[in-house]
Amino acid sequence: MTKMRIKIDELGTDILKAKGFELSVGRVVEEWEETPGPNPMPDISTLREWDHKLLKKYKPFYLPFCDLCCLCTMGKCDLSKGKRGACGLDMAAQQSRIVLLSCAIGAATHTGHARHLIEELIEKFGRDHPINVGDGSVYLEAPHARLVTGIKPKTLGDLEDIVEYCEKEIVHLLSCCHTGQEGNNIDFESKVFHAGMIDHVAMEACDIAQISTYNFPKADPEAPLVEIGIGTIDTHKPVILVIGHNVPPAVEIYEYMKRNGLENDVELCGICCTAIDITRHTQKAKIVGPLSHQLRFVRSGVADVIVVDEQCIRTDILNEAMKVNAVLISTHYKNFQGLPDRTNDPTDEIVNDLVSGKAPGACILNSEKAGEVAVRVAVAIAPKRRKMGIIPEDSQIIEAAKKCTQCHSCQRVCPNNLPIPEAMKAAAKGDLKPLADLYERCIGCVRCESEGVCPNNLHPHTLMVGASRIKIREEKFKIRAGRGPIQDVEIRRVGGPIVLGEIPGIVALVGCANWPDWKANALIAEEFAKRNFIVVATGCAAMAMAMYRNEEGLTVYEAFPGAFDAGGVLNVGSCVSNPHISGAAIKIASIFAKRKLNSNYEEIADYVHNRVGAVGISWGAMSQKASSIASGFWRLGIPVIVGPHGSKYRRALLGRKDRDEDWYVIDARTGERVYVGPTPEHLFFPVETVEEAMVMIPKLCMRPSDTTKGRAIKLNHYIDLHKKFYGTLPDDIHLFVRTVADIPVTMKDEILEFLKEKGWKESKNPSPDPTLLPRLIRVKKEG
Amino acid sequence: MAAEPWQKYEIPGPTKAVVITKPEVVSALVTRAKNPILVAGFKTAEIDFGNGKKPIDYVIRIAKAANIPVVATAHTVSEFLKRDFKPTAWMSAMDIGNRLTDPTWSVTGKNPPHDLALIIGISHYYMSWLIMSGLKSFAYKHLKTVSIDQYYYPHCNWSFPNLSLKDWEKNLTAIAENLEKGRKK
Structure with missing residues (x-):
């Protein structure tokens, strides 16, 4: 089905003069x-x-x-x-x-x-x-x-x-x-x-x-491999970071770079799904990482310009951008961030205001204009910013850790209950490894740094990121670009x-x-x-x-x-x-x-x-x-x-x-109810x-339709992993074995013994044509 | 005695667990229960008291002393087996939570329902908290819940307060000893 639409830019007749005339005629069934x-x-x-x-x-x-x-x-x-x-x-x-x-x-x-x-x-x-x-x-x-x-x-x-x-x-x-x-x-x-x-x-x-x-x-099964990880970002170039899910602004950033011969001079990187999607458009873009990397990367100061669209963006992104003198461009009405709407202002004026620091950011609801502004601002401010970040050096971490009173407040507000106080104790003695070890378990929410959590106003997340500097620089991996269907x-x-x-x-x-x-x-x-x-x-x-x-x-x-x-x-x-x-x-x-x-x-x-x-x-x-x-x-x-x-x-x-x-289906061939486990x-x-x-x-x-060969393969994986992690046979194998032929060959003796203990009996109908819908029964049982 | 949830933002509602100040209370509850059950998660095998002992060692002592069936959640069963103790059953934390809401179910198949559940060491505070919340609202007619974990769990009927490792071990030792004494009598 499609809707038929007629669009006329300018219409002039004896009885009607109209501009932007659009007529929509229902749906045409196709x-x-x-x-x-x-x-x-x-x-x-x-x-x-x-x-x-x-x-x-x-x-x-x-x-x-x-x-x-x-x-x-x-x-x-x-x-x-x-x-x-x-x-x-x-x-x-x-x-x-x-x-x-x-x-x-x-x-x-x-x-x-x-x-x-x-x-x-x-x-x-x-x-x-x-x-x-x-x-x-x-x-x-x-x-x-x-x-x-x-x-x-x-x-x-x-x-x-x-x-x-x-x-x-x-x-x-x-x-x-x-x-x-x-x-x-x-x-x-x-x-x-x-x-x-x-x-x-x-x-x-x-x-x-x-x-x-x-x-x-x-x-495309052979979609290209693209770069992912903070360590892949070239910090010597002006860097534009895109965050969110709506890819057009990121595409326009790249297209502006391309039109102006800046593809190799400006780094375009992203976090969350906009990152995935921009690398589907161009393999020159890079992915910083998942959502948990958002704040730690922003605070690193590497990004000169941050462009946000919609969903999963830190709602305090403007404050965070301002801390590192990065410029924020909001491109979506779902996320104004309190910034003025500059969509209809002249581009040069917006660029000048952002480069001079007159405004910390701007809302630009036009992807092409946002793309141009982002690139021009990044190129202009990068030399001046010199990647100003707020990630501390080792000596600063050690000094800060000495102020920790082991009150556990930071741990008790951490969603993952991370043992931050223990790590701080070690850091105070000069051992930063326990702090760095928290990195892969931290979701980057920064609740530990919220106002009033630490009585001494310490910033555990920032200290952890500082202690992980070397590890972060080594984050250089490959991901296959999203292939689609x-x-x-x-x-x-x-x-x-x-x-x-x-x-x-x-x-x-x-x-x-x-x-x-x-x-x-x-x-x-x-x-x-x-x-x-x-x-x-x-x-x-x-x-x-x-x-x-x-x-x-x-x-x-x-x-x-x-x-x-x-x-x-x-x-x-x-x-x-x-x-x-x-x-x-x-x-x-x-x-x-x-x-x-x-x-x-x-x-x-x-x-x-x-x-x-x-x-x-x-x-x-x-x-x-x-x-x-x-x-x-x-x-x-x-x-x-x-x-x-x-x-x-x-x-x-x-x-x-x-x-x-609870585990009966209908055999569509006969209408018979069959237990399938x-x-x-x-x-x-x-x-x-x-x-x-x-x-x-x-x-x-496992599914009711599995053939005996298929069920044996699935059971083999289930039992093997159960033994590996649980140290013993599963206690429910009898519910999944329908006939002896379902038993993985290499485990036959062991499983037969188990089945005997459970009083297992072979199913009379191990291979039904399973359905939950009576209307799909092909031949109804007589009577 | 007032107590706060360990994870500060896991605030429950008007009704909160009675704080267990003396471990003897737990022994008494177990002794009086008709059909108690002990649920142990993987933290029981991860935490080390610093003297070579882990919470799982006390779980085994308590279970043996009071003859309580043990359900091991996640892959904790492997740790029990390493200690030559076969739990009555192993299933996910969600499954045992769900089944405990069923007044017609017991882990042994005998004398349903369970009327007392001791819970310890489910790997994540918030997950354990939520399962206890489910039990509070959907098993309250037949089941009392007791947390013998290191932290205060407000959704149980009774719970230890937030404890240091040392005090937690002391309390677990006392429960085990009391039940062992009771068995000898």
Whole structure:
């Protein structure tokens, strides 16, 4: 479907004179090869029944972040121990309401980003600019949009129609959080799933738009390797740092540099997803690192000009920029930073004001102008600034540490409870190693330096960064530029082995930088790539995976190929590239299994849940966006593991493997109910340690459709990792072995003995055609 | 006695745990309970008291003395096995939290529900705090919770205050000794 628009710059007739005339004529329905399925453009109620099926298996275990509800003026209300609030809401509903609020914020943020970006790109490239995400290798260009909305987008203009649908749904979802609306926790959870599904549709539209217009890699398994790490930044040049998620200003910075022959004279680097996306546009740009590197890099003083757009930017960025005499340019109305709007001022005037120091920064809501100003200001002020930073030398650290009274205030406000006082004690004696050792476990939030935390006004984070100077300078790694979607031919190649279980799973490392340590991302990626899983990554997780070398001195992107195949390690792209991961699962159902895609969410989700062994890992999940991204996976029945901070999302979605009655599917061939074991066991699962995550990954990749060969492969990984980290056999093997043929050959004797002890019996129907949807039964049982 | 959460911003609500000033209180609660359970996380094997002993050694002593079933979370089971002690079960912290809300469940399958849970050493303060919060609101009808961790956990029914390593070990020793004495009687 597309909207028909007629735009006339100037119209003059006998009866009408008009300028900027634009006529929009509804939607023109355009046929594609599939007729629509049962659920085009689903609203909140459409997929409720599917959600409830999942939520019956994976019940919420609520983890209230606070006993109180403070959202309306009847409160505060204590909801603990069975109490209800003044509005009648109980604790379970309140927690799920907050999850919905979080996911609605996350989905709105991506949808707002998509709307803003697509409008800007339409302005620049035209509404009829064609969609191209694969240079002929991707015919199924928008699996989410086609599945959910029934729209097969061909031009940038078509993406606007998709985003419009998302906007409408998000308004309704957000309204459900108002006092006196939904009262049932499971129905709140269903709405959470809806928000996640919408989020993936919007993110997909957003990434399609930028891939199609900005010369990003197009489903390229051999996307180039680019530089990442603070140590890669050439501090002798003027440096421009971009932070955020909306890439046009960064693109315009680079294009201005190119037009003016400054490509090799000015350093363009970035933090967070704008960094990932600018390196998809030009490999001359560099990535500083994930979100946790934001403040430490700004305070290093290396950046002469800081350009911010939207999302995940430190809200005190202007103060921090001013501390090191760097100039701040805000390019988005979502983040004015209190700066004057200079969008319509003459460029020379803005440049002069910023170079002379008359103004600490400016808001410029025009990407091209912001790009020019950023480059000209950086070139002019770099010689004067001389990289003024506020990172202390060793002698200053030691002197400061001597003032520490060991009150533990800094440790007690640290999200990771880092043993800062112990490190300060050692530093006071001249040993800076313990302080430097905290570096990889620090998320860079700087709560330890907040006003009033340290009675002696010490700055532990700054001291830690100072003690880590040498380590930071050595941060020089390679990351593969974000490749975008998975090719159709790749799906055809691996679809069978994934569904049958012979490729043991797809492991998706996604999310933010709120982790207990960043190294875990690389360790997980390496472990599972070696085991022939397909490892895919986005955003801060993709960056953190690059910042660790194996024994041969290689990062995971150098050690493993970038193809969507067994043993591949793929950087798919930024936050908005996540739908290429969930989209790959959808494509398996559509391209490999030939299930109808058009407006057919329930059937496709049923297929993915029962057959596609995929699991998401968000070791550092932090934001509302991360929660909505996760919920988009949940509605497809794909489990997500989060690191320990993920427990703060207020609830887990847990299966009970000890309850046999929860683990039945319908055999679509016969209509018979078949016990298939807890496959997968959980839907949303916070873990305590990385070892626990490593064991859960292969376990959560098991699916009812696994062949005996596939199940044996998956069991082999699960049991092997369990033995490695837990020191013993798993106690639940009997729930996953359906027939003797499922048992890994090398473990046969040991497992048979275990099964005997458990009184295990072989399944009568080990290979059903699994579904949760009675309507998919092909032959109904008589009687 | 007032106590504050160890991580200062983990503020709970109006109801906070009673501070355990004497470890004998824990021994008494265990002795009186009909079906207690002990949940131990990986911190029990990470922290060293500086004398070659770790919290996990006291967990084993307490479990043996009071004959309490132990559930090891995360990969803590490997540390128990190294000490020739097989926990009754091992499962994730989330799983054990979830199951303890179920009045029809017990780890041995006998005499559900558990009426007392001792909790120690889940790796991250905030994660343990949240699980206890879940238990406070969703298991309160049948379960009392006791933190014998190093820090104050406001969502339990009873909790040690924030302790130095030395005082924590002293308290764990006292609980183990009291229960061992009780067993001899």
